[in-house]
Structures are given as C-alpha cells and as structure tokens.
Amino acid sequence: MSIKLRAGVALIAVAVTFTGVVAATPPVQAQGLFDALFKSPAQRKLEQRARQQARQQPRKKVAAPAPVKQVRISGPSYHRYKADTLVQVDFDKIADPMVTGGIDDMGLSPLGIDPFAEGRPVLADLSVRALPEAAKAVVDYYSAHPDYVWVAGTSITDRARSVVQVLEAADTVGLSAADYKVDVPADAFDVTQGTERQKELMAFEMKLSVAIANYMLDATRGRVDPNRISGYHDFKRKSPDLAKQLEALSMASDPAEALLAQNPQGAHFEALKAELKRLHELDDGARILIAENVMLKPGQTNPELANVMAAIELKGSDALKTDNALLFASYAGKPEYDQELVSLVKGFQKEAGLKPDGVVGPATRRALVGITNADKIEKVRLAMERARWLPGVLAARRVFINQPAYTATYYNEGKSDLSMRVVVGTKSNQTNFFDDEIELVEFNPYWGVPQSIIFNEMVPKLRADPSYLDRLGYEVTAGGKRVSSSNINWSTVGRSSNIGVRQPPSDGNALGELKILFPNSHAIYMHDTPSKSLFQRDTRAFSHGCIRLQDPRAMAAKVLGTSVGDIGSHIAGGQNKQVQLSSKIPVHVAYFTAWPDDNGTVEYFADVYDRDDYLRKAIDATEAARSS
Known part of the structure; x- marks a missing residue:
C-alpha cells in the first residue's frame, strides 16, 4: 500500500512540474487513486455529480474584439469668413488731465485757454467707428x-x-482708400463762428488719428485674419502697439514717410507696388479664348485647334512665327492635330518654359490665353495682402518656398543664392501656409508615417493583408x-x-537621403525623394503635404553652411544621424500666385488650391463689414 501511495503522489507532482500550470482536473489515474485513499464514498459521489453538471453546461466563449468602423482622417477645411467688427470709439474715456500748474482768478492757465480742452465737449457727440x-x-x-x-x-x-x-493713396499699396477716408476742413471759415470751427477741427483731429490707427493695423498685419480662412493657414496675428506708434508718428520729422513704412519693407513689396502701378496704366490687349477643359494630344481631332493656332500667332515670338510662316499661311482651320502642328506647339512650349511634349493641357492653355490685366491686378493685390502676414522685413538669410510656383529658394545677404523645383501637396493633401525656422538636417532618415496615411491608406490594405x-x-x-504588423487585428x-x-x-x-526639419504641428518639412521624374512636370502637386526637393544635397549644404561633398560624406555612412544648424534660419512655406523673380519682374502662377478665391471672399466680407 505504501508503495502505491508514493507512486500516485509522484504522478501528480510530475504533472505540476512539467506543465507549469495546475490542471483544473487531475489526470484520471491520479485522481482515482487520490479519491480512493483520502475521500469518503459520499464525498466522491458529490464531486462526481458536480463534474457531470459542469460538463452538461455550455462553455462560455471569450468574445473576440468587435470590429470597428474604418477611420478616415480628414485634412483642414475652409471656412465662411467672419470679418472683424468695427466698434464705436468711446471718446468719453479720454482722461481729463488734472491741472497741477498755477490757476488765475478766472480759472484759466497762465497761458490762457487750452485749445484742446476747449474742443473737448465735441467728443461727447462724436461718432466714429474703428x-x-x-x-x-x-x-x-x-x-x-x-x-x-x-x-x-x-x-x-x-x-x-x-x-x-x-491715406488717399492706400490703393497703391494694396489696401482700400475708402477704409481711411477723412473729410478735410476748408481753409476758409467764418471767424464769427469760432466755436463751430473748434468743433470741426476737433472732429477732424480724432477722425484722422482713428484713420491712421486703422491704416497702421491693416498695413502691418493685413485686413484679413488668415487663420479664419482655413485650417491650412497658420499665423500668429500681429499685435502692434498702436498707441506707441501714434506717439512716434506725432514726433516724426516726416509723418507721411513714417506712415508708409508701416507697410512691408523690402524689394519684394516694392516690386509688387511697381507692378500694380504699371498694370493700372495698361490697356488689356487682344486675347484668344480656348476652352478651359481642353486636352489635345498628337493625332487627335479637336475644333479648339483653330483657337490654339490663333493664340500661337498672337503670343508666339517673331522668330517662331517666321520659321512657321508657311504653316500659318496654309492653315485653314482643320481640326486634325498632325505632326506639323505638333512641332509648332512644341516650339511655343519651349519658348514658354514648358515641357515641349506637344500636349495642349492646362499649363499650355494658360500660356496661350494668358490672363487679363484685371486678373493680374487682382493677383498682385492678393499678394500684397499675403505679404503682410509675413514679417514686415524678411531676414537676409532665409528659405522661401512658393507653392504655386513649385520652387524653393535660399537667400543669403538678401539675394537669391539657390533655387530649385519642388513637389508640394495634392489638392486633397494641401501644404500649409506658415512661417517657421529650420533647426536641423537629418541624414538617412526614418519616415514616421503620418496618422492620416496610416488610417486612410494603410489600414484598409492591412485589414485584407495584415503582413x-x-x-x-x-x-x-x-x-x-x-x-x-501580422500580429495586430487591424479590423479593431x-x-x-x-x-x-x-x-x-x-x-x-x-x-x-535626407530631410530638413523646421518642427511644426503640421509635420511638414523639406526632403529628398526617390520619385525624381515628377520634377520634370510643369504642375507638381503630388505629395501628402511635405516639400520634396529637386536637389536636397545642395539645399542641405546651404542651410548648414558647408559643401555638397560634406553632405555626401554624412550620407555615405548609411546611418541615421542629425546635424543641428549653428543658427536657425527662417523658412516661409508660402502661397503667392504673383511674386517677383530675382530681377524684380512679377511672375504669375496658377491658383493650385483655389486660395485666391477664398482670400477674395474674405476681403469682400471685410469691405462689406466696414461699409455697413
């Protein structure tokens, strides 16, 4: 008996040792031996009945995680613009100074009546909005x-x-003179109505100062708050100390010049001013219309071809027209786009700086049709408004990215030192408009995939293929x-x-190979790309929002103040590494459909994100609010 007992206990111990977890029901032989030795028949019978009842009850299943609805992360949205509200100036709050000097028996100061104090009662009935x-x-x-x-x-x-x-010339700097209109008192007046004259002068004094303060604010920061246009705009609105600026203006040797200086300073703004003046002096020339949706490829037939030919004859260079004089003379409006006409179109495209592929699409149409002077004036005025969102004086060393131009330019000592093509965000993944500072360059970078790409593009694929x-x-x-990735239940x-x-x-x-970082809440930066062919296209809105550089090594060398060869040595090791800039460089991730080139000639670009329309509506809402 003792031998059998030790064997049974050993069998139980072996089960515990090798499984690491005690079984809910011991092995049959061990259980029977244990019951026979240590349990009464009645106890064994009760336990047997309990086990039978347990087996008869259905087992509870552990519920699998419930699938969740697929998440889609949307980009920022555009808003219906809400303009600033004008308020009545509370002139009653102008403090009445305490007289601390000597007072004569008639209650007047030693020098006689204070003209400003004499005119003060006018303020009680003066109604001015600002x-x-x-x-x-x-x-x-x-x-x-x-x-x-x-x-x-x-x-x-x-x-x-x-x-x-x-103030009357506010339109010449892209503002509206109607916002700052002040009636000037006539020089001649009835000397017998001295009190009325004082009232008139006090009203003029206050209205002019209010108009000046409004002008200062608009000239400094713009009439529109860009952040109210859309979530794609990200600017801290400027808050100038207007009271201090009024004081400085009152003491300036040339107050007109000091007031004009409230506008952005620099060659870019001067070029926009000069262009606006030039355009106002021009008449609209002849213009050939071509259907907006035209897409004409070699070998096709399209009635718009006649308009294309007329536009080339109008817009093409003398040399191009001379070389193709016989073709122009023999063309009779046929709609067949044959090889001879394709060669002519390619010649025009080359002159216009476009890819000479012979395809008449949106870019070639814009070059053929052009834009009217009225359209250009509008673009320049919008550019002047946007320029006020940037610093009043642009840093001598900076990087300027203009999304509609698809270019990134490095400036040193105020001059363009490097410019290259870029790829920006698609219309559904727009690149934001904001200012920041470049802090570092990362070589052989990791790509942290944005949440929008994870949920909008990767998760749908992972639900079907977790690996x-x-x-x-x-x-x-x-x-x-x-x-x-295969161990995650992507459906949840x-x-x-x-x-x-x-x-x-x-x-x-x-x-x-690298990315150039200016940390921001939009996760936007400049970087290299393996998709080099996209830089050859005229329209380059293909990214998820970041800025792809055509020559990233050259840009990295400029911002780090080193050579392209040194940049190559950082990359050659293949290891991820970061190099901090010795001093941060301002970067403007901007959006201008009119902007001057290095020579001061204003160039015009397509409104890739339709932001001109939204800004125009915001300005219209502002003007309506101010005139109501």
Missing part, C-alpha cells in the same frame, strides 16, 4: 497726450495734409512597443489605438 485695437489706441494716446497733433490754431497742419495724402507592412520592411508599434484598430508606423532608412525610403 477696429477695436485702433479705438483703444486712440483713447490711450490722447489720455497720455491731451493735445492736438494735426491742428494748429484755427487750421490743420501741413503734416496732417501729407498724412491724408498717404503587408512586414513585407515592405516597415516598423510597427502598438502602445509604444514594437510588434509585427481605431483612432485611439495608439498605432505607430515608420520606415527605416533605405534606398526606397520615402524621404530619400
């Missing part, structure tokens, strides 16, 4: 300086007249821990799943 910041600034200024600035004796000053001229990212060599994290992945994806450095990495 931007809130301007209204406050005027009250603050006159509370600290209770005296006339633009009036002397019984007339206005020459300084006032010069400032009024600046998709593993095969492509991507690294996946869940809750911060590295996992295989939602916005709160804390999933991360990145692509390690490699020849096929989406960021290529």
